[in-house]
Amino acid sequence: MRIGELSKRTGTPPRLLRYYEEQGLITPERCTNGYRSYDERLVDRVQQIRGLLDAGLPTRIIKQILPCLDKPSTIHFPDPTPEMLATLACELDRMTRRIDCLARNRDAIAAYLATVRGDIPPATEQA
Amino acid sequence: MRIGELSKRTGTPPRLLRYYEEQGLITPERCTNGYRSYDERLVDRVQQIRGLLDAGLPTRIIKQILPCLDKPSTIHFPDPTPEMLATLACELDRMTRRIDCLARNRDAIAAYLATVRGDIPPATEQA
DNA sequence: CTTGACCTTCACACCGATGTGAGGGTTCGA
């Protein structure tokens, strides 16, 4: 498919699809006329990228972790250097911390909303 | 405490502590000489802010959700307007999606690392 | 053949988070 369709199907401006390509996150084919040609699978890929970007990861990191996510338990990866593995382990850690932080605060917001809505005028409270 | 100590204890450049103040995320007292004076509790606060920033939330949003997180089940909140509650609910949703996305990808990385390290030369695999 | 919708590259601009430095005041210890 061409960039317009991918754009519609992912809700991503063409500008960004080109940007992700420039950052090495996706590498579409080229038709003879120079148009980019995107594989069907890139629909999911792009949404994954956007999710990670939205979660605060920079393209530089996303580029590193994407290849490990292609197909579950298929090692489609040349030879991962030790430093590469270290980077991954480190990033794994950061993601876990991010998740914990988000989850804590999300739960707090949920609790707040619950009490404010009077769902459970909390038993554990007193002025 | 003054900005230098808070900076050390939170690992946050003074520049950013002033920036967070400018964005309305924290509001330190002022000494007679004009120096900022930070309450002890702001140590946690600042770390919370940094965690949320790192997780991709903009200061504008953080400012809105922070007041709901002060003390569990203490409604220290004037009167939350309906639109405010809507904003919170919406943000709650976004955070959940973020968490899911991060968790999915984190688990995939973990799985990749596990197989690459030979922890469990995966049974579910074949060339 | 022309028009309009699509694509190309290039470049400049914005916004939010952050770095950095200038110019100057306060406080404390040598």
Place this chain on the structure above:
DNA sequence: TCGAACCCTCACATCGGTGTGAAGGTCAAG
């Protein structure tokens, strides 16, 4: 009293992700 270490404000710079527009090529339908 002086210097070092801290603080202040102000302002400009950088960086990543994104918006936007110019100038032009491709292609299908009228």
